[in-house]
Amino acid sequence: MVQRGRRTTRVSGDERQDAILVTAEALLAERGFDDISIEDLARGAGISRPTFYFYFASKDEVLLALLDRVITEVEHRVGGLPRDFESDPAGAWTRSIGIFVEVFVAHRGVATAAIAARARNDEVRVLWSKSMQSWADFSTEVIRSEQARGAAPGGIDAHDLAVSLNLMNERVITAVLNKESPAIAESRALDVLSTIWIRSIYGSVNPGRA
């Protein structure tokens, strides 16, 4: 959990902190991070610009707090999933990927701002890569065990494959969220991504069920 800015946590004024976060997420839903000034956030929260600095050290810290929430939500939801890769590989992968799609769609402003901010801000980069790392590690483990039990062929390092597929998901999802062109239809995203995962992990169109 990221905790900064507030000197201590006592009574009210927490509402202010929260108002800033709420304002930020709302504004991020309608315009880019760079087009939102600290003045905007302060006004939205009903305070003056200098007062903003009482709660957050910078605009980036606000984004960091929002990103932290989103990542926590993904982790929580992925953690609650059954791990039935042996009995239903295609379904299991699809459900995991589906969580990412859903959560990022629900917080598209935060997701795209955070991904852009990575290039500029160390803390954002570290937080994001920590999560990517843990998702990639999880995928690596599963792929490795699928390879070990003979369900998936070797010929490619499990970690390289896991990292690449996770990066693909990140990029494809952001392309969808930003309605970039080229991108794919939001409604087909989950299906397309899982197909690519399954084909490249199992080396076949239809992985056998065990």
Place this chain on the structure above:
Amino acid sequence: MVQRGRRTTRVSGDERQDAILVTAEALLAERGFDDISIEDLARGAGISRPTFYFYFASKDEVLLALLDRVITEVEHRVGGLPRDFESDPAGAWTRSIGIFVEVFVAHRGVATAAIAARARNDEVRVLWSKSMQSWADFSTEVIRSEQARGAAPGGIDAHDLAVSLNLMNERVITAVLNKESPAIAESRALDVLSTIWIRSIYGSVNPGRA
């Protein structure tokens, strides 16, 4: 070709324009776009800051010009490739992807700055997506004809697949360039990417040769 800033193109002073571009590419190799000021570019080119504006309307225009060159280089080199997908699918795909890897590695500063600038700048976004579009269209065509001749299975729309794989390449290559974690080793990138392309296009580890 992007042509802006200069009122006409006559004699010298072109060297100035070029000096700015050279300075920009050099500085981009050592620090991020945001950490380079117009003052820096002007000084590097031996002119004053206001004079910079005689040649370029903004820092972004400089980046746009650099990006234009890089894209042209990729197009030129990809265009010169043999299109032997029927006789050697794996090799043909690998050679195409290899061009991207090579060119982006050679211009890593420009590539990463441009990809980051997309979020902020319309012209950069349009230029980049035009290229992505054309690369995706090319891949789509090839996939479609591989599906038509029975070498690749259906079950996924050729365009969706092509777009996703191209986006994966973009993301994996930038992760490698920025030495992000997680990322994959630069030396294995080409191999990993082509393996994923081939497995997900052909639905098998080893596409038959025709």
Place this chain on the structure above:
DNA sequence: CCCATTTCTCGACACCGTGTTGACTATGTC
């Protein structure tokens, strides 16, 4: 060769967003 036109240059200025400082006001507490 000289003058007019166009290219090129830059000092000085206006602007905007960030982050800081220091003084001020509430609020609860012994």
Place this chain on the structure above:
DNA sequence: GACATAGTCAACACGGTGTCGAGAAATGGG
């Protein structure tokens, strides 16, 4: 009621962007 601590903001300093207008330097026609 005095005293800490949370909370607030006007005013300032700073740095980067972009503009303006006055000139210097090159170019070409007469």
